Amino acid sequence: MRDYIVLDNVGFDYVSQRGRVAALQDAGMTIGRGDSVAIVGPSGCGKSTVLKLIAGLLSPSAGEVRVGGGEVRGPLTNVGMAFQNPLLLPWRTVADNVLLPFELLPGSHGSRRELAERAQGLLEKVGLRDFGNKYPWELSGGMQQRVSLCRALVHNPEILLLDEPFGSLDAFTRETLWLATQDLWTARDCTLVLVTHDIREAVFLSNTVFVMSPRPGRIVYSEHVNFPRPRMLAACYTERFGEIFRSIRRHVGGEEVVDL
Amino acid sequence: MRTTILGPLLALLAVIVAWEAVVSALRLPPQVLPGPSLVLTTLWMARAPILEHSAVTLLRTLVGFGLGIVVGVGLGLAIGYWRIVNAALSPLVTAFYCLPKAAVVPIFLLWVGLGTRPAVLTSLSIAFFPILVNVVTGLSTIDPDLADLFRSFGGRKRQIFWKVGLPGSLPYFFASLRVAGPSALVGVVIAEMLAASNGLGYVMLLAGSNFNMGLMFAVVLMMAALGGLTYVACAYADRKFAWWAYRAK
Amino acid sequence: MGWRRLSTAQRDTIGRLLPPLVAVAIVVVGWEFATQVARVPALLLPDLRDVASTLWESRQSILGHALVTLQRTAVGLAVGIIVGVSLGLAVGYSAIIYAAIYPLLTAFYCIPKQALVPIFVVWVGFGTPPAIITAVITAFFPVMVNVATGVSTINPDLADLLKSFGGSKKQIFLKVGIPTSLPYFFSSLRVSGISALIGVVVSEMIASREGVGYMVLMAGVEFRTPLLFAYVVTSALLGIAIYALFTVADRRLAWWAYRGNR
Numbered sequence: 132m133r134d135y136i137v138l139d140n141v142g143f144d145y146v147s148q149r150g151r152v153a154a155l156q157d158a159g160m161t162i163g164r165g166d167s168v169a170i171v172g173p174s175g176c177g178k179s180t181v182l183k184l185i186a187g188l189l190s191p192s193a194g195e196v197r198v199g200g201g202e203v204r205g206p207l208t209n210v211g212m213a214f215q216n217p218l219l220l221p222w223r224t225v226a227d228n229v230l231l232p233f234e235l236l237p238g239s240h241g242s243r244r245e246l247a248e249r250a251q252g253l254l255e256k257v258g259l260r261d262f263g264n265k266y267p268w269e270l271s272g273g274m275q276q277r278v279s280l281c282r283a284l285v286h287n288p289e290i291l292l293l294d295e296p297f298g299s300l301d302a303f304t305r306e307t308l309w310l311a312t313q314d315l316w317t318a319r320d321c322t323l324v325l326v327t328h329d330i331r332e333a334v335f336l337s338n339t340v341f342v343m344s345p346r347p348g349r350i351v352y353s354e355h356v357n358f359p360r361p362r363m364l365a366a367c368y369t370e371r372f373g374e375i376f377r378s379i380r381r382h383v384g385g386e387e388v389v390d391l
Numbered sequence: 392m393r394t395t396i397l398g399p400l401l402a403l404l405a406v407i408v409a410w411e412a413v414v415s416a417l418r419l420p421p422q423v424l425p426g427p428s429l430v431l432t433t434l435w436m437a438r439a440p441i442l443e444h445s446a447v448t449l450l451r452t453l454v455g456f457g458l459g460i461v462v463g464v465g466l467g468l469a470i471g472y473w474r475i476v477n478a479a480l481s482p483l484v485t486a487f488y489c490l491p492k493a494a495v496v497p498i499f500l501l502w503v504g505l506g507t508r509p510a511v512l513t514s515l516s517i518a519f520f521p522i523l524v525n526v527v528t529g530l531s532t533i534d535p536d537l538a539d540l541f542r543s544f545g546g547r548k549r550q551i552f553w554k555v556g557l558p559g560s561l562p563y564f565f566a567s568l569r570v571a572g573p574s575a576l577v578g579v580v581i582a583e584m585l586a587a588s589n590g591l592g593y594v595m596l597l598a599g600s601n602f603n604m605g606l607m608f609a610v611v612l613m614m615a616a617l618g619g620l621t622y623v624a625c626a627y628a629d630r631k632f633a634w635w636a637y638r639a640k
Numbered sequence: 641m642g643w644r645r646l647s648t649a650q651r652d653t654i655g656r657l658l659p660p661l662v663a664v665a666i667v668v669v670g671w672e673f674a675t676q677v678a679r680v681p682a683l684l685l686p687d688l689r690d691v692a693s694t695l696w697e698s699r700q701s702i703l704g705h706a707l708v709t710l711q712r713t714a715v716g717l718a719v720g721i722i723v724g725v726s727l728g729l730a731v732g733y734s735a736i737i738y739a740a741i742y743p744l745l746t747a748f749y750c751i752p753k754q755a756l757v758p759i760f761v762v763w764v765g766f767g768t769p770p771a772i773i774t775a776v777i778t779a780f781f782p783v784m785v786n787v788a789t790g791v792s793t794i795n796p797d798l799a800d801l802l803k804s805f806g807g808s809k810k811q812i813f814l815k816v817g818i819p820t821s822l823p824y825f826f827s828s829l830r831v832s833g834i835s836a837l838i839g840v841v842v843s844e845m846i847a848s849r850e851g852v853g854y855m856v857l858m859a860g861v862e863f864r865t866p867l868l869f870a871y872v873v874t875s876a877l878l879g880i881a882i883y884a885l886f887t888v889a890d891r892r893l894a895w896w897a898y899r900g901n902r
């Protein structure tokens with residue numbers, strides 16, 4: 132489905148003590164089902180707002196957000212989210228943290244054992260096989276973020292929304308997690324929307340990179356990334372990668388601004 | 392474990408020794424400062440009645456403390472969950488905090504009589520406050536992104552409250568007990584000094600009117616013991632039930 | 641109605657003031673109901689208007705006693721602050737002093753300070769002196785703890801940085817430790833002030849012939865309930881005044897600590 136997620140001339144205003152601030156204005160984008168896209172842009176341009184609009188956590192002040200053909204009117208139940216802060220509950224084990232969505236989503240989802248196996252399967256896939264019984268503070272930042280990713284996928288969502296998930300990690304851990312994310316996405320039939328300020332990350336993980344303008348944000352540029360899957364880290368150092376990178380970089384900060 | 396006990400023990404010993412030395416060297420009369428020997432002798436000779444009165448005070452403290460927990464947690468949860476309750480009650484609770492509870496003891500006396508009841512009432516009205524404040528604070532420290540995460544999984548406000556707010560506020564609750572416990576004792580003692588015919592507070596007042604310094608200091612010692620017991624028990628509960636909060640830091 | 645014509649700020653203020661006013665109104669209505677309709681005896685709950693008229697008629701003597709209490713509280717608080725700050729700085733500066741004193745302090749904390757009033761009476765007599773001493777004893781503790789905490793919670797990286805610039809321990813203490821402890825200090829003043837007031841009131845109830853505490857006790861003993869309630873209200877007003885005073889002072893003088901959080 133080519134227009135699985137659609138932002139149609141969306142505007143969003145934040146209301147604060149000082150009045151209204153337009154975070155998004157005339158923002159439009161179309162994302163195909165099963166695709167992997169990234170949104171990059173300068174700080175404060177409204178990237179996170181786009182994710183929350185797609186998830187139905189916010190309602191647009193103008194325009195429409197559609198998912199799967201229907202307008203989004205409230206929190207969707209087929210999304211998984213992860214943020215920069217892993218936000219694990221410190222009083223629960225890793226496994227119990229991963230299983231959290233099942234306690235919240237309406238309806239029954241299977242027996243305890245089935246669910247536990249599902250969680251364990253995900254943890255194995257990200258290299259945390261023996262950590263199910265540990266507590267979050269026993270894990271490093273990168274490991275906690277991997278748990279957060281597992282939690283976002285345990286209920287087989289159709290859409291995976293990642294909001295700067297690797298922002299607080301060092302460069303080496305980040306690269307490991309790019310590969311883990313790619314593995315998880317490839318193994319599932321879900322649509323990935325990644326928000327990041329790291330253009331390399333965006334190019335590595337996605338098929339389309341959208342560039343947002345500074346506030347009030349709208350999409351000013353998009354670039355297709357045609358590298359074959361599965362992608363290796365080595366791809367980041369090829370000439371072609373550098374071209375795509377520069378092409379995108381030129382547009383960050385407004386219309387074609389940076390002279391590279 | 393050994394070192395944490397040894398330090399305070401040595402310090403205590405040092406204080407006792409210095410105290411005795413000062414009293415003997417300056418030949419201070421008991422009215423000015425009774426030496427540890429006099430205090431301990433008085434304590435020993437009057438141990439039966441002192442223990443009896445201590446038991447009364449302890450019982451009242453425990454009841455007042457328990458009720459203070461119920462009220463503090465109950466009100467705290469209500470204030471933390473419903474914003475309108477917060478808006479309506481917070482100023483009133485603050486005003487109640489500003490009121491010296493000792494001044495309310497005569498009113499309690501008129502309402503419920505002498506002895507245990509006003510003591511428990513006073514104790515509860517002092518002890519509930521730190522618990523209330525901490526529970527409310529604990530409930531309000533929910534990361535907004537976490538709240539969004541919950542909503543994205545279809546979680547309602549009630550679920551966020553139960554699954555994140557309550558467990559998250561446990562460390563705050565237990566931390567407040569360390570303050571509330573001794574406060575409960577203070578409430579009981581004040582009430583006993585004004586409106587009771589038994590209990591350590593009453594004995595204190597009686598000893599004072601007889602200028603019996605040895606007995607007064609003995610009572611202080613017992614109060615310190617009761618207060619210390621309460622404090623240690625609360626610190627233990629804190630470490631046992633909210634250990635994960637300290638590790639997470 | 642005209643709701644939409646109000647500015648956000650005005651709506652905010654109404655939203656903040658209305659619920660507690662409604663709560664107070666409910667209390668007043670409940671009180672009137674109890675005294676007028678349910679006919680609760682005046683001995684237990686005086687008529688609201690009797691309390692009000694007593695407050696007005698006896699305002700001279702009420703003000704007199706309130707002033708006495710306030711003066712005692714102010715002196716006790718001032719001395720308590722000086723003691724608290726000095727001890728706090730000493731404890732925060734030296735880890736050795738801290739380790740030595742900490743267990744004693746905890747024991748001290750566990751003793752109900754107000755219970756020491758009879759001892760003070762034996763030492764210094766009736767009236768104002770024991771009240772002030774009780775106030776000092778109750779008030780210095782929170783100040784000391786907060787100042788010590790503030791002084792000793794200096795970021796270790798920052799300390800290293802200053803040392804690399806050649807700063808001595810004393811300089812770090814003066815230039816960073818003390819300013820860092822200011823917000824802690826101000827936030828402890830409020831608690832101290834209320835504690836000092838409580839100390840004075842208890843002392844007055846046991847060993848004084850003037851002051852709000854004494855009058856509360858007297859009115860209670862003589863079953864003069866409207867007067868009792870009038871003085872209880874007065875003591876609450878004193879507490880609220882102290883609380884408000886230090887809240888304002890805190891926000892004005894240590895505003896920079898709240899910059900990020902507002």
